[in-house]
Amino acid sequence: MKKALLLAAFIVVTGATARTLEQVKTAGTIKIGTEGAFKPFNYFEGKKLTGFEIELAEAMAKQMGIKVQWVTQSFDSLLIGLNQNRYDFVIASHGITPERQKAVDFSNPHYCGGGAIGYLEGGPSTVAALSGKKVAVQVGTTYLDAVKKLSGIGEVKTYPKDTDAQQALISKRVDAWVGDKFGVIEAVKANPKIKLGAQVFSERNAMALSKGNTTLATALNAALKKVQADGTYAKLSTKYFESDIRCK
Ligand code: ARG
Numbered sequence: 001m002k003k004a005l006l007l008a009a010f011i012v013v014t015g016a017t018a019r020t021l022e023q024v025k026t027a028g029t030i031k032i033g034t035e036g037a038f039k040p041f042n043y044f045e046g047k048k049l050t051g052f053e054i055e056l057a058e059a060m061a062k063q064m065g066i067k068v069q070w071v072t073q074s075f076d077s078l079l080i081g082l083n084q085n086r087y088d089f090v091i092a093s094h095g096i097t098p099e100r101q102k103a104v105d106f107s108n109p110h111y112c113g114g115g116a117i118g119y120l121e122g123g124p125s126t127v128a129a130l131s132g133k134k135v136a137v138q139v140g141t142t143y144l145d146a147v148k149k150l151s152g153i154g155e156v157k158t159y160p161k162d163t164d165a166q167q168a169l170i171s172k173r174v175d176a177w178v179g180d181k182f183g184v185i186e187a188v189k190a191n192p193k194i195k196l197g198a199q200v201f202s203e204r205n206a207m208a209l210s211k212g213n214t215t216l217a218t219a220l221n222a223a224l225k226k227v228q229a230d231g232t233y234a235k236l237s238t239k240y241f242e243s244d245i246r247c248k
């Protein structure tokens with residue numbers, strides 16, 4: 001009895017519980033949260049949301065026989081929105097960390113990436129060279145955590161979006177930018193003044209689900225496995241990265 005009351009109170013406070021696979025299938029549409037400002041993973045091309053993670057999630061949903069409804073919001077509020085059940089899962093290049101695992105569950109990783117340095121001609125290209133320098137990172141990211149831990153950094157400046165951190169570098173308000181290594185490679189393509197420096201750390205990037213939503217997690221893992229086995233994943237990965245970025 002006490003337990004039931006507690007659970008009811010919890011549901012009132014949190015609004016609702018996460019939808020199970022069965023509930024999503026019955027509804028016919030899955031809601032997915034992402035940022036939409038993290039090229040080439042999730043970004044807007046005009047009004048169209050696209051990118052490796054967008055196309056991958058859509059291929060997985062197709063595999064599951066359900067439609068997709070995208071919800072975009074700022075990166076640092078994505079996991080909060082997940083726990084308010086605004087969407088069924090999140091795909092936004094989240095690195096799996098013990099800290100995040102306290103609040104959410106993760107699927108199997110959909111790629112293996114890591115943080116790398118972006119710099120301008122003559123700027124710091126190695127971790128050692130960051131000593132005493134001003135470094136730009138997106139707020140709420142593993143890049144921020146990693147850079148904060150490096151000893152001797154001059155100043156860490158945080159920005160709401162990764163593209164803002166990139167801009168800070170281009171306009172020389174900072175000496176370096178740390179972002180996803182594939183994101184830095186993409187930025188170099190768009191602006192050859194930016195150079196790819198050393199990788200600072202590696203991470204496994206996965207989709208985030210509400211804690212305990214095991215039916216949906218199992219289904220996502222199965223769908224990921226399927227698209228990785230049937231060539232869909234390799235095709236998408238080659239399209240965006242000219243290589244296969246799945247975890248080996
Ligand atoms: N991989 C980093 C992290 O786990 C950054 C992800 C940023 N994603 C984004 N959509 N802006 O925190």
